[in-house]
Amino acid sequence: VQIGNQERITAADAQRVAYAAKTVAWNKPQDHHENGIHPVVTPFLAARRRAKDRAFERLYRDHVHAVYRYALAVLHNEADAEDVTQTTFLNAYRAYERGERPHTPHNWLIKIAHNVCRQRFRDSSRRPREVELDDSLTPAAADDSDVPTANEIRRALGFLAFNQRAALVMRELEGRSYAEIAQVLDISVSAVETLMFRARRALREQLESGLTCREAEQTLTRLQRRDLSSADRGALRAHLRECKDCATLERRQRAYRGTLEHLGVIPLPASLATFIGGGASGGAAAGGIGLGVKIATVLAAGLVVTGVGREPLNAGATDKAVPAKRPAMRTESAAVRATESNGTQPGTKKRSSYDQRARSKRSRSSAPNGGSAGGAQQPAPTQPAAAPGGPSGGADQQPSGGPPPPALHLRVPLHQPPPIQLPEIRVQLPELPPPLQLPPPPPIDLPPIQVPPILPPPPPGP
Amino acid sequence: VIEWLLTCHEAEHALSRDLDGLLDEHGRRTLRLHLLVCDECERIAWSQRAQQSAFRSLLDVQLPTALRSFDPDTHV
Numbered sequence: 001v002q003i004g005n006q007e008r009i010t011a012a013d014a015q016r017v018a019y020a021a022k023t024v025a026w027n028k029p030q031d032h033h034e035n036g037i038h039p040v041v042t043p044f045l046a047a048r049r050r051a052k053d054r055a056f057e058r059l060y061r062d063h064v065h066a067v068y069r070y071a072l073a074v075l076h077n078e079a080d081a082e083d084v085t086q087t088t089f090l091n092a093y094r095a096y097e098r099g100e101r102p103h104t105p106h107n108w109l110i111k112i113a114h115n116v117c118r119q120r121f122r123d124s125s126r127r128p129r130e131v132e133l134d135d136s137l138t139p140a141a142a143d144d145s146d147v148p149t150a151n152e153i154r155r156a157l158g159f160l161a162f163n164q165r166a167a168l169v170m171r172e173l174e175g176r177s178y179a180e181i182a183q184v185l186d187i188s189v190s191a192v193e194t195l196m197f198r199a200r201r202a203l204r205e206q207l208e209s210g211l212t213c214r215e216a217e218q219t220l221t222r223l224q225r226r227d228l229s230s231a232d233r234g235a236l237r238a239h240l241r242e243c244k245d246c247a248t249l250e251r252r253q254r255a256y257r258g259t260l261e262h263l264g265v266i267p268l269p270a271s272l273a274t275f276i277g278g279g280a281s282g283g284a285a286a287g288g289i290g291l292g293v294k295i296a297t298v299l300a301a302g303l304v305v306t307g308v309g310r311e312p313l314n315a316g317a318t319d320k321a322v323p324a325k326r327p328a329m330r331t332e333s334a335a336v337r338a339t340e341s342n343g344t345q346p347g348t349k350k351r352s353s354y355d356q357r358a359r360s361k362r363s364r365s366s367a368p369n370g371g372s373a374g375g376a377q378q379p380a381p382t383q384p385a386a387a388p389g390g391p392s393g394g395a396d397q398q399p400s401g402g403p404p405p406p407a408l409h410l411r412v413p414l415h416q417p418p419p420i421q422l423p424e425i426r427v428q429l430p431e432l433p434p435p436l437q438l439p440p441p442p443p444i445d446l447p448p449i450q451v452p453p454i455l456p457p458p459p460p461g462p
Numbered sequence: 463v464i465e466w467l468l469t470c471h472e473a474e475h476a477l478s479r480d481l482d483g484l485l486d487e488h489g490r491r492t493l494r495l496h497l498l499v500c501d502e503c504e505r506i507a508w509s510q511r512a513q514q515s516a517f518r519s520l521l522d523v524q525l526p527t528a529l530r531s532f533d534p535d536t537h538v
Binding site: 056057060061064065068069072073078082085086089093146147148149150152153154168169171172173178193196197200201203204207208230231 | 470474475478479481482484502506509510512513514515516517519520521522523525526528529531532
């Protein structure tokens with residue numbers, strides 16, 4: 001049986017209500033209560049409702065503090081936290097009226113509060129952000145202790161992703177287990193573990209961060225050269241969470257880098273896959289011949305036409321096959337890279353104030369790790385191959401005072417290209433069919449054309 | 463010996479599990495060994511513990527007057 005306030009009652013209760021309803025006709029209709037329960041007619045239901053309200057009031061008093069604390073920690077705004085707490089208990093009350101009785105009221109209420117907070121977080125991200133005056137932002141008295149205060153924790157929490165701060169608050173503030181957090185957030189336990197790890201790291205980075213926008217831009221430049229320590233990367237991540245402009249700049253640079261990297265992966269044509277041998281198909285047909293074979297074929301054809309012998313071809317090819325300049329170019333580029341990573345160029349070696357602060361924080365660490373800046377080594381200069389018969393080629397590479405080394409004759413054997421045997425192709429054309437004997441076309445009888453007589457032009461007028 | 467070695471990333475992960483009391487004895491010894499040789503991770507460990515203790519200060523929250531009692535009729 002269901003009555004006005006949607007309360008389910010048993011059959012015995014229904015009999016009592018029916019008995020009491022006999023008197024309802026004798027009462028005035030304006031005696032009805034606004035919530036649908038007539039206090040005279042249904043004193044039993046009214047008493048039950050009062051008992052239910054008392055139970056909910058007890059639930060409220062037991063958990064309102066925890067719900068408000070959770071909302072305040074997640075939203076970092078007292079007015080929002082108050083609204084969220086009221087909405088949470090209003091939703092809980094409606095569910096309570098529908099007959100829902102949670103086994104663990106605390107978890108139940110926190111889950112409702114989390115959903116309300118998430119909705120509030122989405123709404124607030126669409127509207128302009130209101131920043132309340134925070135005492136922690138004003139320069140406070142210097143405190144030597146490195147333990148962060150409550151305001152610092154709240155402020156740092158405000159920059160974390162919503163799920164990260166929710167998980168962190170539930171774990172650190174309420175002492176919930178991973179399983180309970182997973183239930184509230186609707187994720188797996190292993191995902192909660194990862195979420196907790198990332199949330200703690202992000203919070204630590206926010207607390208230790210102190211980069212300005214200019215320092216962040218310089219750090220972004222170093223990030224492109226892959227020249228950042230983990231502490232610098234963390235400081236950059238923290239600044240990008242706080243500063244939308246720098247985050248936009250970082251996204252653009254990343255997209256630009258990605259575009260450039262895509263330009264480098266243009267697929268090579270099959271004919272350029274190898275120099276000597278055939279392509280991946282292994283055959284020489286269909287353009288799979290290696291580039292070297294093609295070059296040799298063209299050269300051989302040219303020599304056959306001009307009548308030049310084979311020996312000069314080998315000699316020329318041997319000389320050209322020695323890549324004498326290649327190691328020198330590599331050495332030069334490696335030296336440039338080493339100079340950049342060492343920061344010896346003017347304007348690139350600028351240590352930010354965050355680094356200095358971080359270094360002073362890390363004063364306990366005595367031995368330097370030998371960061372990436374010190375790891376680069378100058379490569380040994382390579383001696384280029386001397387040209388045969390040319391004494392001046394390696395003169396400036398020799399140590400002064402010593403006897404000149406004997407001339408180095410490099411003979412790199414050139415793999416002789418295999419002889420090309422073109423298969424004899426015999427094409428047998430099919431016999432042409434006999435010409436078609438078409439019948440002569442029938443004569444066409446055209447009617448005679450009568451041309452109208454040409455009239456003389458009219459005489460000119462007066 | 464390799465089983466006893468942790469990278470800094472693994473050590474930070476293990477540190478998070480240790481703060482939640484989810485690390486077994488072997489994992490705790492491995493983490494301690496890494497913290498002995500890595501100053502940066504030791505600093506991170508100290509910082510994480512300080513954060514955890516600082517979170518307790520968030521418990522001192524005064525309830526607003528409007529939330530002292532619940533009256534559904536006024537909220538509706």
